[in-house]
Amino acid sequence: MKKVLIVTYYWPPAGGPGVQRWLKFVKYLPEFGIEPVVYVPANPHYPLQDPSLEQEIPSGIKVLKNDIFEPYSLAKFFSRKDTTMISSGIIPKEQKQGLLQKTMLFIRGNFFIPDARKFWIKPSVKFLSAYLEEEELVTIITTGPPHSLHLIGLGLKRSKKINWIADFRDPWTQIGYHDKLRLTKTSQRKHEALERKVLQTADKVITTSFTTQKEFMAKTDRPVAVITNGFDVEDVERLPLDEHFSLAHIGSLLSGRNPENLWKALAELTREKPDFKKDLQLKLIGAVGEPVLESIEEFELNDHLVRRDYVSHREALQMQRSSQVLLLIEIDSEETKGIIPGKLFEYMVSERPILAVGPEAADIEQIIRKTNSGRFFLYPQKGEIKAFLLECYELFKSRKLKASPVGVQQYSRRSLTAELAQQIKSL
Incomplete structure (x- = not known):
């Protein structure tokens, strides 16, 4: 069975849509002859939590953990509400922003490039380099946002003989809130340069939408595939329809x-x-x-x-x-x-x-x-x-x-995982 290392920030008990995609891929990959190993932060700052999702982690899946330093853990002492909002991508309109929010956005956009999880990059490259040597594992997948995780893939790709797939659940420089980060021209160029390096260095790029695929294909000659999000066939009690x-x-x-x-x-x-x-x-x-x-x-x-x-x-x-x-x-x-x-x-x-x-x-x-x-x-x-x-x-x-x-069956998590497995096996 072929092993693949998945580098993700969102993992149970994280809640929200960011965790669902790779939790479900990990669930079904073994059916297609691929053994997933998951790498996540040991002490993350999750703005939303759903502990019930921990029950969905398949038994026997190896999960590697390594500490992460996140500025959000310090920023919350100034404003827990603003910190949670900004870390979730919830950014008020400029005319509604107070001085503290404007300051936090400027710091977030210009001092933490590509994002506030950047301090996990170097420790992760060091940690995973040692792991890859021990396990002789040659395929990794990074998924973002946060897009700093793609820089982990970039670092490993430069130092190891590995195959690397970069999975974009959302765009990078063209995401809706990017222009609200109060970026200087220098910071904008840094974002664009990092995005370009990732797109041109990864062996394959995966996006969740056709528009993002088109945008990325204009920036790289690497293969760019679309694997959308999807649904799982879950045993959920169907309540009666609302009377209203x-x-x-x-x-x-x-x-x-x-x-x-x-x-x-x-x-x-x-x-x-x-x-x-x-x-x-x-x-x-x-x-x-x-x-x-x-x-x-x-x-x-x-x-x-x-x-x-x-x-x-x-x-x-x-x-x-x-x-x-x-x-x-x-x-x-x-x-x-x-x-x-x-x-x-x-x-x-x-x-x-x-x-x-x-x-x-x-x-x-x-x-x-x-x-x-x-x-x-x-x-x-x-x-x-x-x-x-x-x-x-x-x-x-x-x-x-x-x-x-x-x-709709083409959008089932099992069908989508079959597409992912083909991408992995073709490397």
Whole structure:
């Protein structure tokens, strides 16, 4: 059985979408003749934790750990809330930032390149160099963000005869929040130079979206493959459908993702249709930006709002399967058209219709349309959003509201792992 070393920052008990991708790959790789060995920090700063995921780590998997120093552990003494937000990629609009937030962003962007986990690079290269010599292991995979982990791969590739795959769950210099880090021109050039070195040195590059693949192919002649995120066939109790006409957003709904025309459409329907007003429920599960809450209040939807903070992955799946309509909101920008949230695939197999709002030419539009799992709208399309909401509501009233997705099996974690195994074996 071929061994592969996986270098990842997010690992149980970490919560959130970052942990799911490689936890599931590790689960299925042995079925395809590959033995994964996982390398993670021993004392990480996880902004979200989900201890229940520790039960999903396959028995017998070797997990190597090494200490990490993270500035976030010091910054939290100044502001725990701001530290958690920034380390999660939650960055308020500039006009909403206080002096402390601006200072923290400037330090984060210009003193910690590519990110605040940079202090793990040299110790990890030293630790893993010794391990690779002992084990005669020749294939490694680094996954980011944090993109500093790719610099671990770069260091090992330069000193060892190894095969290296760089897996990008999100873009690097073209990620949505990159331009909010208050970068100097010198720091921006450093980011771009490091990104270029990784893309040109790795034997293979994997991305989770077609847009990012295209962007990377313009920067390197190395092979760039797309292996999206996906869903797992999990034994989760399916709760009864909500009795209300519930619209649920599972996950962070940050300030940049504020679909005002969706709130306007809902407000108009509550004024025009008394039954709709009586039945409507808006469920926001996870962190919600203040501008989003302000818009909901402005359009007099607070009486319909149900909020919960972060929930476990199992609870999230249950909520997806019991809600009437699932909301998927992406930032309306050129930089985010290649973002394909992992929850999209879990949404698809919940058999609940998806109402998605995002930028023009978004990758999610292509997937939703091809799988017949819902409808995608641009931010300005209030009339079209309103019509779809009314269509869903009428089906809800007749107890016929259900999605019938097609072709989703290609996005199962097992199928995606088969693709990954082929990439590994071809090195």
